[in-house]
Amino acid sequence: MGEFDIIREVFAPLAADADGAFGLGDDAALIDNGPFVVTKDAIVAGVHFLPKDPYDLVARKLMRVNLSDLAAKGARPIGYLLACVWPAGVKREQIELFARGLNEDQGRFRVSLFGGDTTAHLQKTGPAVFTATFFGAPPRQGVTARVGAQAGDDLYVTGVIGDAGLGLKALRREEKFTTVDKASLAMRYHLPEPRLSIGAAIAGFATAAIDVSDGLIADAGHLARASGLRAEIDAVSIPRSTAAGAWVARQQNRWKALADVASFGDDYEILFTAPSAMRRSVTVAAKAAKTEVSRIGSMTRGEGAALLDENGREIAVRSAGFDHLKG
Amino acid sequence: MGEFDIIREVFAPLAADADGAFGLGDDAALIDNGPFVVTKDAIVAGVHFLPKDPYDLVARKLMRVNLSDLAAKGARPIGYLLACVWPAGVKREQIELFARGLNEDQGRFRVSLFGGDTTAHLQKTGPAVFTATFFGAPPRQGVTARVGAQAGDDLYVTGVIGDAGLGLKALRREEKFTTVDKASLAMRYHLPEPRLSIGAAIAGFATAAIDVSDGLIADAGHLARASGLRAEIDAVSIPRSTAAGAWVARQQNRWKALADVASFGDDYEILFTAPSAMRRSVTVAAKAAKTEVSRIGSMTRGEGAALLDENGREIAVRSAGFDHLKG
Numbered sequence: 001m002g003e004f005d006i007i008r009e010v011f012a013p014l015a016a017d018a019d020g021a022f023g024l025g026d027d028a029a030l031i032d033n034g035p036f037v038v039t040k041d042a043i044v045a046g047v048h049f050l051p052k053d054p055y056d057l058v059a060r061k062l063m064r065v066n067l068s069d070l071a072a073k074g075a076r077p078i079g080y081l082l083a084c085v086w087p088a089g090v091k092r093e094q095i096e097l098f099a100r101g102l103n104e105d106q107g108r109f110r111v112s113l114f115g116g117d118t119t120a121h122l123q124k125t126g127p128a129v130f131t132a133t134f135f136g137a138p139p140r141q142g143v144t145a146r147v148g149a150q151a152g153d154d155l156y157v158t159g160v161i162g163d164a165g166l167g168l169k170a171l172r173r174e175e176k177f178t179t180v181d182k183a184s185l186a187m188r189y190h191l192p193e194p195r196l197s198i199g200a201a202i203a204g205f206a207t208a209a210i211d212v213s214d215g216l217i218a219d220a221g222h223l224a225r226a227s228g229l230r231a232e233i234d235a236v237s238i239p240r241s242t243a244a245g246a247w248v249a250r251q252q253n254r255w256k257a258l259a260d261v262a263s264f265g266d267d268y269e270i271l272f273t274a275p276s277a278m279r280r281s282v283t284v285a286a287k288a289a290k291t292e293v294s295r296i297g298s299m300t301r302g303e304g305a306a307l308l309d310e311n312g313r314e315i316a317v318r319s320a321g322f323d324h325l326k327g
Numbered sequence: 328m329g330e331f332d333i334i335r336e337v338f339a340p341l342a343a344d345a346d347g348a349f350g351l352g353d354d355a356a357l358i359d360n361g362p363f364v365v366t367k368d369a370i371v372a373g374v375h376f377l378p379k380d381p382y383d384l385v386a387r388k389l390m391r392v393n394l395s396d397l398a399a400k401g402a403r404p405i406g407y408l409l410a411c412v413w414p415a416g417v418k419r420e421q422i423e424l425f426a427r428g429l430n431e432d433q434g435r436f437r438v439s440l441f442g443g444d445t446t447a448h449l450q451k452t453g454p455a456v457f458t459a460t461f462f463g464a465p466p467r468q469g470v471t472a473r474v475g476a477q478a479g480d481d482l483y484v485t486g487v488i489g490d491a492g493l494g495l496k497a498l499r500r501e502e503k504f505t506t507v508d509k510a511s512l513a514m515r516y517h518l519p520e521p522r523l524s525i526g527a528a529i530a531g532f533a534t535a536a537i538d539v540s541d542g543l544i545a546d547a548g549h550l551a552r553a554s555g556l557r558a559e560i561d562a563v564s565i566p567r568s569t570a571a572g573a574w575v576a577r578q579q580n581r582w583k584a585l586a587d588v589a590s591f592g593d594d595y596e597i598l599f600t601a602p603s604a605m606r607r608s609v610t611v612a613a614k615a616a617k618t619e620v621s622r623i624g625s626m627t628r629g630e631g632a633a634l635l636d637e638n639g640r641e642i643a644v645r646s647a648g649f650d651h652l653k654g
Contacts, residue, residue: 003652004549020362025553026473027366027396027538030465034361035347039354040408040443040460046450069354081367083410083458086652116367117458119651123373125452131410131444133367133460138357146353211354222331226352324446325330325413 001092003118010092010099011082011113018079018112029081029115036078037136037143039069045087045127047324049190050171055094056101057190058130063105065213066134067194068268072211073143074203075136077109077196082116085129090120109196139203144272147226148208153273155231155297156282158195161216162244163188165264181243188241192268197289199270205281209272215265217317220297221305223271230302236310238262239294259307259317273299330445333419337426338409338440345406345439356408356442363405364463364470366396372414372454374651376517377498382421383428384517385457390432392540393461394521395595399538400470401530402463404436404523409443412456417447436523466530471599474553475535480600482558482624483609485522488543489571490515492591508570515568519595524616526597532608536599542592544644547624548632550598557629563637565589566621586634586644600626 007024015021020030043065045051049058063080070077082102086095095118106112114135167189169175170182177185199209208227212219216238220231235258240248244261251257274282279295286293297308307315334351342348347357370392372378376385390407397404409429413422422445433439441462494516496502497509504512526536535554539546543565547558562585567575571588578584601609606622613620624635634642 001652002650004650006652022472022474026400028364028400028402028463028470029366030362030364030470032362034363035357035359036361037355037357038408038441038460039356040410040458042410042412042444042446042456042458044412044446044448044453046453047446047448073353073355075355081365081460083367083369085369085371085456090652114365117369119369119371119374121371121374121454123452123454125450126371126373126454127448127450129369129371129412129456131367131369131458133365133408136355143355143357145349147349323329323331325333325417 006095006118010096014099014102014106014113018114021114024115031114031135035138037070037073037075037138038133039066040131040133041066041069042129042131044129051127053190055098059098059101060105060191062130062132063102064192064194065268066132067109067196068192068211070134070136071194071196071199072209072270074139074199075143076200077111078135078137079112079114080135081114081133083131084118086120087126087128088121088124139200141204144203144206144209146208146210146223149223149227149229149273149299150207150275151229151299151301152276153207153299154276154295155233155273155299156293157216157239157269157271157296158198158291158293159269160239160241160244161267161269162261162264163241164192164266166244166247177243181246185243189266194268195270195291198285198291198293201285201289202272205278206272206274209270212267212269212271213265216262216267217305217307219271224299224305229299231297231305232300233262233297233305233307235307235315237294237296239292255309255315259315262307263317333422334445337423341426341429341433341440345441348441351442358441358462362465364397364400364402364465365460366393367458367460368393368396369456369458371456378454380517382425386425386428387432387518389457389459390429391519391521392595393459394436394523395519395538397461397463398521398523398526399536399597401466401526402470403527404438405462405464406439406441407462408441408460410458411445413447414453414455415448415451466527468531471530471533471536473535473537473550476550476554476556476600476626477534477602478556478626478628479603480534480626481603481606481622482560482600482626483620483622484543484566484596484598485525485618485620486596487566487568487571488594488596489588489591490568491519491593493571493574504570512570516593521595522597522618525612525618525620528612528616529599532605533599533601536597539594539596539598540592543589543594544632544634546598551626551632556626558624558632559627560589560624560632560634562634562642564621564623566619582636582642586642589634590644
């Protein structure tokens with residue numbers, strides 16, 4: 001198996017719909033017109049996925065963490081470039097499995113492969129690294145930036161929070177769950193759902209948005225800091241799945257458990273702000289996008305992000321989320 | 328040192344000229360209009376650079392291997408996205424050194440940072456991986472594709488071949504060189520020169536082009552295969568530096584030495600084809616671009632690439648170049 005056979009036989013079919021990709025037979029691709037929303041995220045074995053995760057799920061996670069960035073901007077995905085750094089001695093079957101994952105989500109999200117690079121570690125212990133650069137079309141109303149929230153804005157989040165983090169704990173056997181809960185939590189870790197429909201639906205009136213990857217509190221802090229504000233989150237209003245709710249109920253300290261849920265990360269939900277005059281618009285957008293949206297707090301003068309208990313007192317949070325340079 | 332401080336303090340200044348980069352304070356960047364030529368290459372410690380190479384040189388090599396792809400297409404570089412996967416426990420000084428390298432070549436090649444991702448291995452032995460996605464403006468005459476050579480076309484290469492491979496041998500102490508030769512060869516390994524001027528100058532009449540990264544013979548094979556032809560290279564006409572010429576002269580078997588030079592890779596010169604009626608245009612373009620261009624062979628009916636001795640007999644070549652999945 002050689003690099004060039006793999007590109008021709010395994011990856012080129014994924015570029016069949018992209019005219020400017022030259023069937024992956026060139027050093028570069030030609031993409032038409034713009035403007036584009038572009039984003040580039042890397043995922044690393046042992047950091048963003050488990051080294052033994054099946055490669056089709058890894059490929060789909062790579063796509064989805066990038067698509068999630070486009071979703072937060074309200075952009076419609078178009079296509080992507082891919083760079084793979086495989087472990088030394090990777091088998092063709094593993095690369096084919098990865099490509100099957102890409103193919104499945106290409107169909108689901110209507111994107112094409114434009115080009116990229118595939119290589120392998122020479123060092124035996126080198127962990128797999130995958131990066132993608134995604135291109136999207138900005139929404140007609142203009143992209144929802146991270147900056148733009150106003151004091152007094154409501155703070156919303158899509159879907160549920162905490163499942164992916166609990167899924168990782170389940171996969172690592174750090175926590176016990178029922179078989180059904182484990183399966184659903186693990187799936188949320190492996191396959192986040194990029195919130196493209198709701199991201200596009202709120203583009204007209206959301207004042208700022210970010211996708212939740214580092215943890216709800218950490219990303220609320222990023223959102224707040226971008227606009228020189230403070231994000232206050234009501235802990236009890238954070239949306240949870242049945243499985244996560246059951247886990248919280250099993251913990252001795254309920255507030256600590258809620259703080260954990262809000263710190264795990266990997267949720268890939270959209271956290272956004274909107275003026276309180278727009279509550280009806282949020283409800284309509286959520287319905288149109290068939291996506292749950294929860295109002296979880298508000299933006300105030302101040303700095304950073306705080307998790308509040310039912311009496312409005314700040315809950316201590318051990319970690320403000322995952323910092324990839326600290327590990 | 329945290330991920331977000333590093334982005335704000337070290338990388339954000341590199342994006343100061345790019346309006347749509349939002350000062351790297353967003354999940355995505357907005358880029359205007361198009362069309363774009365896009366390319367994405369990864370470099371890996373232990374594969375594409377030496378683990379002890381200074382990070383400013385690594386950063387500049389990352390930029391240059393990508394810029395070289397744009398050069399082969401005749402495109403004018405505009406900007407790039409960056410993803411860094413650092414070794415566990417990376418020091419802030421190392422990241423700053425990397426950013427200084429980026430900054431230096433951003434000035435030289437007039438490109439801006441649009442955005443990206445920075446993360447680190449959790450596994451102690453994880454080799455550093457860097458990938459960049461470069462955006463270029465296609466030349467008015469249209470991009471020079473890899474496909475398009477005609478039987479009878481001349482085959483040309485820019486600059487000199489073999490220096491980078493010998494530089495790597497010098498750095499690894501596999502071969503001895505004079506101090507002066509070692510320095511110049513090592514610099515060619517660390518800092519390839521993307522041939523942007525000549526790439527743009529030939530865009531009107533070159534029928535096909537590729538940059539030489541896997542080795543002259545291997546990449547001639549890729550160029551030939553794209554058009555269903557055979558590339559024939561006259562070994563003695565391959566341009567060599569004084570240092571590489573001296574190395575060839577020291578080898579017992581001259582033809583084997585020439586085959587080695589044509590197989591090392593990492594040259595990042597442009598290999599291109601043009602009709603023989605265009606020889607004068609090639610000369611004019613070379614002069615305008617202040618770049619040496621050598622005619623080294625021609626395209627014929629057949630398949631693959633062959634290195635010929637002065638009597639037109641094929642020279643045996645051990646390896647057809649570097650295959651990144653075989654190592």
